Amino acid sequence: MRILAIDTALEACAACVATDDSDDLLAEESMPLVRGHAEALLPLIERVMARVEGGFEALDRVAVTVGPGSYTGLRVGLSAARAIGLAAGIPVVGVTTLSALLAPQLALNGEDAVVAAIDARHGAVYLQAMSVTEGTVIPPRHVALEEAVGLLGGRRAILTGSGAPALAAAAGAAGLAVEVAETGAPQIAWVASLGLVADPDQALPRPLYLRGPDAQPQDHARLARA
Numbered sequence: 001m002r003i004l005a006i007d008t009a010l011e012a013c014a015a016c017v018a019t020d021d022s023d024d025l026l027a028e029e030s031m032p033l034v035r036g037h038a039e040a041l042l043p044l045i046e047r048v049m050a051r052v053e054g055g056f057e058a059l060d061r062v063a064v065t066v067g068p069g070s071y072t073g074l075r076v077g078l079s080a081a082r083a084i085g086l087a088a089g090i091p092v093v094g095v096t097t098l099s100a101l102l103a104p105q106l107a108l109n110g111e112d113a114v115v116a117a118i119d120a121r122h123g124a125v126y127l128q129a130m131s132v133t134e135g136t137v138i139p140p141r142h143v144a145l146e147e148a149v150g151l152l153g154g155r156r157a158i159l160t161g162s163g164a165p166a167l168a169a170a171a172g173a174a175g176l177a178v179e180v181a182e183t184g185a186p187q188i189a190w191v192a193s194l195g196l197v198a199d200p201d202q203a204l205p206r207p208l209y210l211r212g213p214d215a216q217p218q219d220h221a222r223l224a225r226a
Contacts, residue, residue, distance in 0.1 A: 002026075003061045004084065005192035006045065008037040008077035009069030009097045010118065010162060012185035015041075015048045017059075018192035027051040030188055037076045045080065056088050063195020065186065066094035067208040068118055068126040068142070074207045081205055091200040096208055098128040098140055099194055100186030101161045106132060112156050113137050115178075117148065117163035125163035126210055127151070142211040145170040152176060 001020040007013075007030075014030035027048045033040055049055050064081035067074045078094075085092035101116040110132050118126040120142055127148050129138035138151050149170050159168055160182040171178045195203075 001060045001196060002058055003063055003192050003195050004045070004049070004056075004059050005063045005095075005188055005195055006041070006077050006081050007065045007097075007100070007186055007188050007191050008041055008073040008080075009065040009067055010073065010185040013037050013040045013044055014185070014188040014191075015045050016188045016192055017048060017052045018189065018196065020196045025189055025192070028188060032185075037070075037073045041076055041080055045084075056084065059084075059088055059090055061090055061195065061200075062088075062092045063095050063191055063198065064092065064205055065097050065100060065191055066206060067097055068120070068140075068210045069097050071209070074209075078205055078207060085205075092205045093195050093198040093200050093203040094205040094208075095191050095194045095198065095203065096128075096140065097186060098126065098161075100191045101182070102128065102130050103190045103194060104187060105158055105160050105181050106130060109158050112158050112179075113152075114181075115152065115157045115159050115164075115167070117159055117161045117167045119161075119163040119166065120211070125161075125167055127163075127167075129157065140208070140210060149174050149176065152178075 006015050011034050013033040016028035017026040062081045062085045064077045081092050098116040105114040113131045115129040124144050128140045157178045159180045164180045168180050
């Protein structure tokens with residue numbers, strides 16, 4: 001199986017092509033990017049696909065990160081993935097950003113809990129924790145840093161994601177032993193790996209926000225209905 005993986009959920013714009021019979025990527029490109037995903041993504045995908053024999057017609061599946069993450073970034077990635085899937089007549093699967101952050105650390109750490117924490121601003125994080133032995137320790141959620149420390153339950157943990165430094169500082173202040181492994185966006189190769197094993201009927205390409213938008217309607221300015 002040959003898969004195109006796309007990630008625009010956080011502060012990166014990335015794509016790669018992978019297969020299920022080799023750990024080596026056929027093509028890959030990733031760039032740090034805070035804004036401008038809409039302008040950068042399609043040219044990036046075109047460059048990646050130009051390096052793959054057979055191009056888009058040789059793809060069997062598309063994977064895309066579905067969040068949590070930037071509202072704009074998620075919409076850009078999902079729109080591109082759905083369009084490519086529709087044009088090529090192939091399934092599109094969603095991979096959560098938290099899962100993509102957790103996967104490489106779970107592969108390296110057999111005993112400790114691995115915690116993915118994405119900076120959600122305003123003193124909060126998007127959080128999920130797993131371990132090889134216990135499975136899901138903390139389901140995906142949006143929580144304040146203080147609550148996240150409480151959810152760790154005193155266990156030793158490996159932290160990953162953009163929210164890891166802030167969570168580590170809060171955990172250290174509470175006397176918990178934690179270690180920060182990575183602080184960036186997901187590795188696009190792991191988005192592809194998770195996409196290869198995902199069930200298209202279950203891993204739908206729909207955004208996972210975990211919280212509502214910052215902008216709220218101005219109720220006081222609404223006109224009363226007759």
